Amino acid sequence: MSAEPAVPASAAAPQPAELLLAGVGTMGRPYLEAAARLGLRARAVESGATWDNRPTDLAERFHRVAGDREESWAGSVAAAVAERVPDGLIGFAEPQVVAAALAQERYGLRGPSLHAAVVSRNKALQRSLFGAHGVPQPAHRHVARIGDARAWMLERLPVVVKPLNLSGSEGVELVRTPEAVEEVVARRAGEGQLLVEEAVDGPEYSWEALVREGEVLFENLTAKETTPPPYFVELVHRCGHDPDPAAAARIRELTSGVLRAIGMRTGLVHLEFRMSTTGPVLMEVAVRTPGDYLPDAIGLTYGFDLYEAVVRLSLGLPLPDLPRRPVSYAATVFPTAPPGTITGITGTERVTAHPAVVRVRLRRRPGDTVRPLTSSGQRMGHVLIAAGSPVERDDAVRFVRETLRVEVIPAGPVPSGRPELFDGKGA
Numbered sequence: 001m002s003a004e005p006a007v008p009a010s011a012a013a014p015q016p017a018e019l020l021l022a023g024v025g026t027m028g029r030p031y032l033e034a035a036a037r038l039g040l041r042a043r044a045v046e047s048g049a050t051w052d053n054r055p056t057d058l059a060e061r062f063h064r065v066a067g068d069r070e071e072s073w074a075g076s077v078a079a080a081v082a083e084r085v086p087d088g089l090i091g092f093a094e095p096q097v098v099a100a101a102l103a104q105e106r107y108g109l110r111g112p113s114l115h116a117a118v119v120s121r122n123k124a125l126q127r128s129l130f131g132a133h134g135v136p137q138p139a140h141r142h143v144a145r146i147g148d149a150r151a152w153m154l155e156r157l158p159v160v161v162k163p164l165n166l167s168g169s170e171g172v173e174l175v176r177t178p179e180a181v182e183e184v185v186a187r188r189a190g191e192g193q194l195l196v197e198e199a200v201d202g203p204e205y206s207w208e209a210l211v212r213e214g215e216v217l218f219e220n221l222t223a224k225e226t227t228p229p230p231y232f233v234e235l236v237h238r239c240g241h242d243p244d245p246a247a248a249a250r251i252r253e254l255t256s257g258v259l260r261a262i263g264m265r266t267g268l269v270h271l272e273f274r275m276s277t278t279g280p281v282l283m284e285v286a287v288r289t290p291g292d293y294l295p296d297a298i299g300l301t302y303g304f305d306l307y308e309a310v311v312r313l314s315l316g317l318p319l320p321d322l323p324r325r326p327v328s329y330a331a332t333v334f335p336t337a338p339p340g341t342i343t344g345i346t347g348t349e350r351v352t353a354h355p356a357v358v359r360v361r362l363r364r365r366p367g368d369t370v371r372p373l374t375s376s377g378q379r380m381g382h383v384l385i386a387a388g389s390p391v392e393r394d395d396a397v398r399f400v401r402e403t404l405r406v407e408v409i410p411a412g413p414v415p416s417g418r419p420e421l422f423d424g425k426g427a
């Protein structure tokens, strides 16, 4: 663990503790805002892609990453830490998780552990380790090329094919028929290693938790509503889900098993599972900030700032008692429209004026193209809701869907033979 900041020999007032944030973009800013509120000093490592928009008012210094690979992040984080070891270091998202964990391990800073970070970045490694720890997960094969899994897939349809370390559902594909097996084997022959899994049926949830030295200090369940198969694009996240006691016990078994298996120490965990008829089955685990504005929705649901809690955890600052029960029921809703060209968007003002609507953020305007909704990247923005009860939240979700209308001139017929893609995070 990091030592207390040394008091200079001159007995001048000690410097405030310092946070180093790896990866800011837009979604990471609340970490720097929390640091400012806490009176901390802050530095950040930022990519060239978002360099021009870096919030220079929120950090004393930015270190620029040359490139966007994990190795580039690791190099820049290492250089920033070598320049001065911060009191806390947070890796914002997937590309920064291992970079941060390497430096945390090297300098004794708080973090999820290098083990957890590395395992979380590779879906096949997750499956291998979780198998050894008895975590319920889909039957699977990790193959050098997809053709090696042909017979296995034919015996277990429907199955899911996925790359080992992409995210946002890129390349995650449901395969349902023998003909589709032949098609996918031919189409993805050149891809190299892949993971092939039995498709698990049942509603999907995510579990977000704050963990300190392996102990869960706060947890939230998020219920996901997606488009129907084949694409499973996430349309609504409802936080503060309250399962019945039997389900809650099974979920606790799953989450604690995963934390043990990855050797989770300190930080934020985002775990996805499906509730099958035989109980919860793990999809995957991440040790980073969840996407889809979930930290905002979780903060509204429980009435505290999740980002600030993560900053406190990373610096070993005291945490107030964290809430166990929702004080509000938040959701993020992703509006949809059929493919085509947008001619008009109506109802935005009425939606914004609804008492349960916290904000409306649309990324499309008239003239823009709407593509078929096959992944979260194609979604056109989001609406954040916070209501007094789950029923009022459902009313608000319905109101948003009925009121926010996106008119389009339809596109031509959608080409057939496209892969069936699952969706993940990221819009």
Ligand SMILES: Nc1ncnc2c1ncn2[C@@H]1O[C@H](COP(=O)(O)OP(=O)(O)O)[C@@H](O)[C@H]1O
Binding pocket: 123, 138, 160, 162, 166, 167, 168, 169, 170, 172, 197, 198, 199, 200, 201, 204, 232, 272, 274, 283, 284, 422, 423, 424, 425
């Ligand atoms: N074995 C599976 N059975 C059923 N659904 C799956 C399976 N694997 C993935 N999915 C679906 O695809 C989504 C994306 O897959 P995931 O492994 O989480 O990859 P990503 O890192 O892209 O999010 C999951 O959230 C889930 O809805």
Ligand SMILES: [Mg+2]
Binding pocket: 168, 169, 272, 283, 284, 424, 425
């Ligand atoms: Mg996922």
